Amino acid sequence: MISIITPVYNGERFIESCLQVVIDQKCLEVEHIIVDGGSSDKTVDIIKDKANQYPHIRWISEKDRGQSDALNKGISMAQGEIIGVLNVDDFYERNVLNRICEIFPTLAEPSLIIGNCNICNFEGELISINKAKPLRAIDLLLERRINDDGIIDASFPLNPSAYFYHKSLHQQIGLYKVEEHYAMDVDFLLRAVSSCHVKYFNETWGNYRYYPGTKTFDDSTRGTSIVRIKHLFNDYIKTLSLMEQWQIWLARNLNFILLKIFYFYKYPERLPESIRQRLTKYSRT
Template sequence: MRSKCKDVKISIITPVFNGEVFIENCLKNVIEQKCPFAEHLIMDGGSKDKTVEILKTYSQKHPHIHFISEKDNGQSDAMNKGIKMAKGDIISFLNVDDFYEPNALNDAAAIIDKMTEPGLLVGNCKVWISEDKIQRVNKPKHLKLRDLLLGVEINEHPINPSAYFYHKSLHEKIGYYKIDEHFAMDIDFIYRAVQYAHVKYVDKIWGNFRSYNDTKTVLDYKSGNGWRRLEAMQRFYRKDLSFLDRLWVTAVFETRKKIQSVAYFLKNPLELINRLKYEK
């Protein structure tokens, strides 16, 4: 534990590729935090648009901004590069199209500074479905692995890294982000992190997540792949539960699936009839 918050340094990591539409606002959002102990690391994957040009301009004016631009193996690879470059004891990821609430960095740093390492500090996140419409506020209050594996319909998971912060030393316990995971790397991280970190939830809004129709995450879930990937990940991490917890989570999970199937076919009876004919 450190005695003074001013001694803490936060490393904000932003992975980006061809992000000229959002990168300037992302840089400004961190600047406007007025956090004197923060560095902003931008991991550019070799953008072909004006992203690098904008980064050069801002990094020359603001010494807390640092970037590299080179080909990588996807978002997880870029995130891991940022962690290894980070000088701070505290890590925060800010995707190029997301943003912090005012004073989020100073506020969160003052809290996590008093936590035992490795700590994971989770706040609330606004979910935007358009420039002027908030769909909901994500409030992930229940953060034990058993709670999270019951599914997002029962207990929300932290929906976006702009609303949580953690000690860099946590990676010494759980490793880095999985290179072969290009969509749900943050969920996989949370499932591992809550098993080893000292976890604290704070009922404050720190992050903002743009969940627009054309974003990678939304398109993935609309296709059905996102839900299948999440379900497979939940099944995989059940092995880390105690025997009784595993039985409980499996029972709740499978029961909920059956109820959802019944509800679906009640709304779509013709599809049920066709499926029964096919099975014969």
């Protein structure tokens, strides 16, 4: 069984369509767990109405300590051996959950599988496609996966609507960090890819809405996301062996040097005057 977990707080704008997305998957081996943080709008009324019609919908509504805490509550409720996370304003492509049911019996446990993810605006119009390969912790730690807006680029999973994993993985790496309110998925993936079997499928599974007013978008606009993620990386690096830390330091600095060489090769006129004079002198000898 697949347990889809949706954390929500005052999400009346999207909660009905989120519930309908899972209903429309027509998957017989799914439960949809809604963890509401004590909404004050019509969110709970909409959940109740749908749950009365569809027994695969399970839900709770109570105050929590944020999205990570809500996810952990959903995991403790989950009866399935496969976990998927669907944020309230994101959605799946057609027939994805049946496809996931086909794949998991062929995998070693615990496994994490990743597909492609469409990045959309508020209206669901395509902005770009996130293709998450290769997927190794070192690719993220080297920071070359972060663009100028503080968003992890197309080589790393941007949104959980495009990945699924064995629930047993949490027995190895623990739950989502309750104190992490923004980059909990990056933290989870860093720990996960180092502790389980990871497989990428060149298939589009998820759709991620990225638009003003959302926590992720506003965090990126303020420029705080890149600082937050770098702190997360540095904390994670401290848990590695000295040899692994040395490899990351070497790779980071080598990458920086190569970028500098390429830049000044392309724009030699921007070299500092003192360095240009030395190069001219050496070229004549």
